[in-house]
Amino acid sequence: MPATIASFKIDFYQFLAADGRLISDDVPPLATDWEELQSLYRLMVTTRIFDKKAVALQRTGKMGTYASSLGHEAAHIAMGSAMRPEDCYAPTYREHGAQLCRGVTMPEILRYWGGDEHGCDFSGPRHDFSWCIPIATQCLHAAGAALAFKLRGEQRVAVVQVGDGGSSKGDFLEAINAASAFQLPLVLVIINNQWAISVPRSKQNSATTLAQKGIAGGLPSIQVDGNDIIACRWAMETAIEKARTGGGATVIEMLTYRLTDHTTADDARRYRDEQEVKNAWQTEPVKRLRNYLQAEGVWNDKKELALLEQAGVEVAQAVEEYLSMPDPDVAGMFDYMFENTPAELEAQRTQALKECN
Amino acid sequence: MPATIASFKIDFYQFLAADGRLISDDVPPLATDWEELQSLYRLMVTTRIFDKKAVALQRTGKMGTYASSLGHEAAHIAMGSAMRPEDCYAPTYREHGAQLCRGVTMPEILRYWGGDEHGCDFSGPRHDFSWCIPIATQCLHAAGAALAFKLRGEQRVAVVQVGDGGSSKGDFLEAINAASAFQLPLVLVIINNQWAISVPRSKQNSATTLAQKGIAGGLPSIQVDGNDIIACRWAMETAIEKARTGGGATVIEMLTYRLTDHTTADDARRYRDEQEVKNAWQTEPVKRLRNYLQAEGVWNDKKELALLEQAGVEVAQAVEEYLSMPDPDVAGMFDYMFENTPAELEAQRTQALKECN
Amino acid sequence: MTSVAMVEAVSLAMAWEMASDDSVVVMGEDVGVNGGVFRATSGLEARFGDQRVIDTPLAEAMIAGLAVGMSAQGMKPVIEAQFMGFIYPMVEQIVCHASRMRHRTRGRLSCPMVLRAPFGGGIHAPELHSESTEAIFAHIPGLRVVIPSSPARAYGLLLAAIRDPDPVVFLEPKRIYRLNREEIEDNGEDLPLDVCFVLRDGTDVTLVSWGSMIKETLESADLLATRGISAEVIDVATISPLDMDTIIESVEKTGRCIIIHEAARMCGVGAEIAAGLADSAIYALHAPVKRVTGYDVIMPLQKMEMNYIPGVKRILTAVEEILEVS
Amino acid sequence: MTSVAMVEAVSLAMAWEMASDDSVVVMGEDVGVNGGVFRATSGLEARFGDQRVIDTPLAEAMIAGLAVGMSAQGMKPVIEAQFMGFIYPMVEQIVCHASRMRHRTRGRLSCPMVLRAPFGGGIHAPELHSESTEAIFAHIPGLRVVIPSSPARAYGLLLAAIRDPDPVVFLEPKRIYRLNREEIEDNGEDLPLDVCFVLRDGTDVTLVSWGSMIKETLESADLLATRGISAEVIDVATISPLDMDTIIESVEKTGRCIIIHEAARMCGVGAEIAAGLADSAIYALHAPVKRVTGYDVIMPLQKMEMNYIPGVKRILTAVEEILEVS
């Protein structure tokens, strides 16, 4: 007769149904904070317009490979908007909306993906990490930031996300373990958009949820509807507050869907069903929030038109600014390698300036 | 109102109390299989005698650094004895008892730890992995072996263990994930002996159990008293049978205690309390089984004396054989690098034979 | 004869060997239905099924560790790192196990596996998608490191790599994946894993290179020819073991050598070649051995990458320099 | 002045810098109460507490990743890989992040961290406890690689490494951790991170080495002196950036050079030095540049390791060879 010595569960949180109606009356205050919700909606729409333009820039040869955030707006905006400036964010390559919330500018984002490191020297919080390309490695940077905050006694929180694919990589699991070992002020978000390039969620593992990976470290772990901004934001706020007040880390799995190709270098038709994508459009986050706000009388077509126009102008200006930015110069290859450039590298720099002119 | 979408629990299994009495009547058949239990007891005692001798050989300069298995006999013998020869075992550096069960000989073990790779060319199943030094990496080898068995349709199982320390490393967690993704015929054992050199279990993370790491992959995961050979063996048999018949992988945490230094290069008095060690001797596995067998009238002092003598002779002969083994030769540095030695390496070999004579 | 680009030659080699050896399996991220992000495994899943062409979870250490385990148990996994920039989580398994399994067990177990990775710059990819760190693997005893520079060599060398009883790191210069097509016979014939290819005979200077830089090296040789300078061009191809004999023989003839590679210079493979000459061809050398390489900096993002990758101009400057001084 | 062994000098340097800079923390497996498996962090936890000297879970990638995160946020972590053989899980974080944080962010963030690891053979340790793979890190742009060979140099170089605003890989040759004691002044004075040390002046041949091999190199120089051969001995110490100028200057004087290191030869750091000479000192060289190194094999277990590590005999043979031919 065994003794049960530990039990766990994964709860799923959703407030807004796919059609934009509230599922029950038991909702967080945000559900009726119309100012805040409108502001989040504006960010989501602006992000989507920016995203579309970025893809177009790539298609017309004006930018490099770009990972669209289409469909992830609720998750990303919830993350970006729930943090304080002094908190620390470790993004990957897709969370443009979250970065816009943080104060990174559109031209900076375009500049980076246009192939110029200067985009990383951004106006978002100067301590935020920049885009992380090697999957899941950012989880440990966030954990390290959280450990630094804890050791210094600062009331700051680190936030990081990883994809469904990335959740398979050891780094993510080591970050969970570190959070558990050091009781870190950290929020680990799994953005489960069902695909890791061509590999479906089901191939990452056969577990019911990805959230349950947090149980490995004994961390509170939940799943939320990642297309429901109210659920995402509520989960983020709760976890961040908990982390800030010494309660340790939380794992949040946000269920969403990648509505387009993995990046502009990908062609998703090769490996996934058009019907699946069509179905996913039925539950996407932007329309859902709009439906809710319109049903509540808070939003209307006029506001929508104004927003689209305003965002359009903003994006257009950003593109213009981006396109008029100077190209990086050869010296930049050398000048940021070390604070004190070694003599041999200095010599290579001189040679390069000669060779590359 | 959240919906609970997944629940998990960790059960703890123990049949033999520390004093050697059965905790309840609900026991597996092994609990009354006197032949088998005596055979396991003999293996445990022999392992302990061998182990003591190995430490002595190191202390007298006749062998290199050696990791004692003192206190782990139930866990190790349960693992080693539950497998079939055609199964595949991936040991680390401490499971001498398990390897003896598998047919690796004492002189081979001594030869390896004496600093001669020839010890790895052992008589245990020729497909078994040899000692693995980089912590947790062996977990993926076992997973790979299990995947090979599955792809070839063979009814074979891979067994691997990791320590409480090693369970923090990404490889272990990736092995759990791989087992989950590929439904592997694999048994992952965590031998939690409370210490990773000087680092106590509590510093690895703050979770209640290490077994719950298996939940990350949705694997059935249990904890057993690792000093109770009946519980360990039952858990191993059940998991191996399940794996063999297509049921996938299991995680088993065996709770035991490292009764001596980490290795002969370590001095545990520097970092842990003598009292803790003393207490641990109260629950150690060999005496526990002996008490049980004696209480049941199956074992007695005469048998014990005979066993001690027989094991002593066996170990003494093994030591003699080990000490008379030829030293490795210089050519061996080169001859096992590639099946087809490249010309340049052949040249280095020639040079070395000249230089090292 | 079929006319193929290098990336297709890579697929053909895998397909051939999978058809003739049941123990060969292809594993990696997106290698299945998607056929790999560069299409290098295109069609393999359709032909051999998802038990032979396996999409793995996203975890490179896991992929490498599984391959070590599988190869030690009699299979021949051909694993892919999607880009060389993501090969680093594999390093522990490759360095601590794949390269030493045979040695450790005195031949009882071995790891006949291939680790393929597209590498190098020039395709306008994001960060960490363009590096060349072959030197890391070349320094590890027990590994073979192979880099093809044409469709035919990719085909023959990859076949040899899969057949080789020891682990091979097979690096594919993605800048020339589709650069030009070559007629090859898809007949399963492999190439040796320990000899350089002399691509062009010459008498005045030896140009040693490999991978994508063979393109600029051959172009340089053409331009030098128009100036009456006869350059011998060697494609190292098998970085490790390194066939120094062929290089030394050439330098004994020409008396001059330029080594060209895309990787950073410091402790790059070019250093090994120059060191080999400093040891074994010192009296034949009429001029300094120059290396034309990437700078010792982080591979820059796309706007700057072609300033990092050595071009024909840099090669010619180096040749002029050593012709002048001597 | 205190008389210390190298491993004690390492502790002293850490203690000094921890006392003068609050942002310095020491992290690793067993670095706390146990003081490290070699006692290199002995006493630090007692003095600075467990918030400054942190025993981590057993996960090297985690340790490196935490250090990247912490250092980017203003701390100065000094992390330990317990043995260099266990450094490989750190490679991804070091190569993909630590070395490039400054470059990537155009100086907005940086990683002033130190990665310490005991390395090399000769202490009868188990498998993977005795390797020397400094070349891997030397090849990575953006890293400094430092290897001390005496207590005083360990003290001064480690202080400099911790103070340096960029990541430093600091490798400690454990064979000489306690070889001999040296009087040092524990005054916080650091040494430059970019110059070689000329340990002995000579005119006939330049012996270049670093780390534990300095021992055999100096012994060889002594023996050569008894035969009337004057050897200059250079301790490279700062492997990257490499101070070729000092080496070239020496070789311009002696005309002959032998490079001695414990690591495997193929693509070892010795190759870079020989290549530098083949480029910049070719006309000064009267003889081939020889490398006396570990063989290109897996570092053998203890019974064979002293046959792998180059000894005085191999060094002398090489010197004789190049004195004869020239």
Ligand SMILES: Cc1ncc(C[n+]2csc(CCOP(=O)(O)OP(=O)(O)O)c2C)c(N)n1
């Ligand atoms: C370590 C590493 N391996 C492989 C890649 C190549 N790669 C880029 S994105 C990606 C899929 C990521 O999927 P997921 O984690 O689900 O995130 P998503 O792209 O869906 O947001 C892969 C394999 C990488 N960037 N880093």
Ligand SMILES: Cc1ncc(C[n+]2csc(CCOP(=O)(O)OP(=O)(O)O)c2C)c(N)n1
């Ligand atoms: C990757 C790696 N890191 C560090 C070490 C050094 N080391 C050897 S044993 C050990 C502790 C292991 O503890 P645990 O996993 O609990 O196993 P135990 O020794 O207690 O059986 C350490 C840190 C190693 N062998 N491999």
Ligand SMILES: [Mg+2]
């Ligand atoms: Mg995804």
Ligand SMILES: [Mg+2]
């Ligand atoms: Mg332990």
